[in-house]
Amino acid sequence: MDFDYGLLYVVATLLPLASFLILFLGGRRMGRLGAYIATAAIGLSCVCSLIGAVAYFSNVPHHHGHHAAGHAHDGPGHDHHPDAHADKKADHGHDPKQDHKADPHSGTKEEHDHGPPWQGSIYWAWVGGTADKPAMSLELGYYVDGLTVLMFVMVSFIATLIHVFSMGYMAEELQDQVEDHQAHVTRKGRYSRFFMFLSLFCFSMLNLILANNLFQVFVSWELVGICSYLLISFYYERLSASTAANKAFIVNRVGDAGFIIGLLIFWTYCGTFNFQEIFGQLRCPPEDAHGKNSLAGQIVRGRLVPEQDLGDRKYLAVVEFRLDVAQLEKSGAVDKETLDRLRTLDGKTFDRAKSFRDALEAALGHEQFEKLESQLLQAGARTISDGPVALLFPPEPGDHPHGVGPDAEKFEDGYGDGIYLAVAPKPNQYRSIPYWLLVLGGIGIFLGCVGKSAQFPLQVWLPDAMEGPTPVSALIHAATMVAAGVYLVGRAFPLFAPEVLVLIAYVGCITAFLAATIAIVQTDIKKVLAYSTVSQLGFMMLALGVGGWAAGLFHLITHAFFKALLFLGSGSVIHGCHHEQDMTRMGGLFPKMKITAVTMLIGVLSIAGTPLFAGWYSKDAVLASALSFVTLRPQHLLLFLLPLITAGLTAFYMFRLWFLTFTGKPRDEHVYEHAHESPYVMTVPLMILAFFSVTVAWGLNPLDATGSALEHAIHHEYPTVMPDRVAEDDAKVKAEAGNDAILPALVAYQLDKNAYLNVLHLPSLHELAGGLALLAAGLGIAMAFVVYGFGFLDPAQTKAQFQSVFRFLWEKWYFDEAYEVMFVRPAHVVAGWARWFDLKVIDGIIDNLALGTVRLSWFDGRFDLGIIDGLVNLTANVVYGVGSWLRIFQTGSIRNYVLFLALAAVGIVAVLSYVVALAG
Amino acid sequence: MTTVGLQEVLLVGAVLFVAGILCMVTKRNAIGVLMGTELVLNGANVNFVAFAYFHNLFNIEGQIFALFTIIMAAAEAAIALAIVLNFYNNHVTVDVDAAEDLKG
């Protein structure tokens, strides 16, 4: 590949920045020209990203046989990251800007089933080492893999459409004087400023997607945050807008605090922010130096051993979750029944086991375990250890010089043959991270995502953020920025321990349900959509949490299209109704704005999960993931039930929105009279988005819910950190393990995680989940028809009947009030204390210090006048006195001088002779 | 001359020298002071000549220095007298105690 497409993406990212700078410098004068520049910039970015996408996917070779079968599960891709990583390291020798992988295919014997990641970076700041190869560095780089490519296309494409739409929507800002009816002020138009912020946002968002390291993500993360802040408070004369902006910013700070904690944990233990390097450390290479699969691709739970325990041998750790059954069999110490039982163990056995011993005991049953133990003891082994567990991983992939297996070093102090094998690393070869810190780091990063993606319990800011202009809501608060949290969870997926993934799943699940219930009762058209967004983001988080990595990101992309469509549609309605957002004052608008109504209906159908619409595929994938998970772990039943209910609720409130807006009788004559269809500059983006809201997820056979081409494409990008043999289905692992002296049961963390994640690929489950989801959506739609479509049930009456429930939902589950009581008021109280402390103690100290200084100065002055000046004056006086005394001898009389001369001669000679006499 | 040695001659020179100093100190008349200087110079000359006489390596040098001293004395006397006359012209006195313009 001669052309580096990575740089194309860099250009695509920098174009909006250039536009931002031009608009920034151009100021208010730019007018329409500013909009053209911004739109052209993001449009060019879109073109670049499309070229990149074509180049990327045209590089994807045909898959292995079982992949081509159309099965939803393509399996995690063959892992070539170690090579890429090694090349990258080697490339640091020359100009880092050229540091991209020219041909990832060279030197790898396996066939890749996804295209090359284009990557490169420059150092932003570094310490230690040389400039070419610093000991620690902050990078500024790009990493373009399939996920980036797809996200890039999505973001730049939707952003382009929204730019176009905004040209129409924000047209009135072109006037010199704009009257703000809500804030009751007249101000200058801010047309160019709007596009300036949009450009800055586009740059930040694209940079976030493009980043190859966590730190760059974090910087972009804050940049999109500030853009969000600026655009929410675009009408900053309105108190509600500025308050909402502050709220968004502050709530996000809570999440970002967690993000920083996560960053620091991984920086501390990995020494890098680069995704690939961190991932590289979180596992072993597929093969060791002997060509043996030893600790291949696993994070191994082991027990840290103090060095002195082992005499002169420098063992740092003992691998605990490992049992070499082949050797065990060879030794003949264990009977065949136990061996067979051992071979049937799988990753689940060790899921959250406290120790190897517990796990084995639980898996084998008490009787059989005791038998095994006694047999081992007879063979000379010690009792099976149950120490605490830690997590070990090597710092450098491909640098694993020792084997664990037949030729591994063994403990010679009584652990017995083939049972407890020692890893004998060189000093500092292994970095280790306490498991709880790995969990904490994952939670920290996820907390950042919670804030940005408005997940429970930080979901409160997003609905308020609807104070911004509607295109902003569509772009930032529906399609892209809020999805950044989901994107980051997907990007940093290997960092999350199973415990964290469960947490993610629950958070997503609760968020989805909670937001959907609130959305039912909202009357502000944008608020409904906002809660819908929160709910859908919850779906994505849920999918990621239950291991449906591809499903979550798939839903992210489809959702971006139809949610942008819905928001732009609502914008069109609001624009047509002269900034009326309350649905209770709309109604019957269908004849007046047909294009808007139809496109919005498409969006509603899509989000509701109607077959053949984009939302159908992704929502089914999400629910199928959840169902698979729940099938294996019935205790997490809620993770499927709540999303299922939510799917029904979603269909209900979305149709409610559409019915309330476009059908029935006009409820407000004034609004109805003035309603009109928006200009083409606004409706054309709607139509384009509507088209994609239907077709974006289509595969070869649109009727196949699992056949979405987009989902397959995402699946290829699964961030595998384990070798194929582990990543394949359990049976295959077991089969290979027998030959390779590795039991799947005894592969630790990654297999754990693999078992955790490897559950979503059963077609039957997918069909079941799809069917249930369709049923739920159908019920929801039917309800909406009953209540709002045909008016069989009077909403007001229902409302009256369920007054308390309605209040509860209307007040958004009292989250704001709860936070008011829990955080805001305590904060005020603490602030009061702090104020008191500041006034009394700090100021007191300062005042007293000042007073003390004055006193001290007084003494100092005395000292200066008395002693210092006194000394100076004394010197002068002495000199004066001596001079006066000497003056006596200056008589002016020659005779006296002669006398003095004679005397002096006598005196000097006398003294000299005396001295000479003394000396002699 | 067998009994009279260098020390005796030097004694004469010392007497002349001390007499000159005393003369300078005690005379208030400027010309008296001048006379004192002549005495001092003569005392020195006596020493020069005495050493010239009693040291055979410096027979000539001692006399030459004495000669130069005499010439210097003559010059000094001329200048000094001129100054005294000038002083007298200006102050109408030759009392050196009146010449105390430079008194500190």
Next chain:
Amino acid sequence: MSFADFLFWVVALLTGLSAVMVVVTQNIVRAALWLLFTLAGTAGLFFLLGADFVGAVQLLVYVGGILILLVFGVMLTAQGPFVNLRAGAGEWAVAIVVGLLLLGLLGSAFLMTDWRFLPTQPPDPATSRYTNDLGLALLGSRDATPPGTLPVHPGDQPVERSRVAYLLPFEIVSVHLLVVLIGAAYLARARRRRGART
């Protein structure tokens, strides 16, 4: 005591007494007279010490020149009160003490010095060619000054003395005299007094 010794003591006594009289005499004119005797006695001493030429010059310059000059000065300025200007008794006392101290110092200096390292062989006046050598030295001949080893304290490194001549100092002194004469004439020239101080 040879005649020469006798003569020396007579001349020395005369000279010393005259010098003391110069100091003691209050009248400036008498002092000049006593000075005459002193200078003449000194000249006699020079003769006795074999310095014929120096003695002659002493007589010529001092007695014949400087003294006359002094007497002129005395006469030019000797108006009533100035002839007998006298110092106070206190001054006299101090002067005498200082004088005695100085005399003691000088006396102790040459009395306590060990003169033995000097080659004290006085030349025979009869055979000495001092005046001749003096003229040669002043004319620039190095033959007049004998070479030899300078007397040093025993144990010190002996220092060789080379021959020297005195033409240049002689010329300088002559020019100097001329300058002094011109200067003196300038200083002493008659000027109209402008309001003399009283």
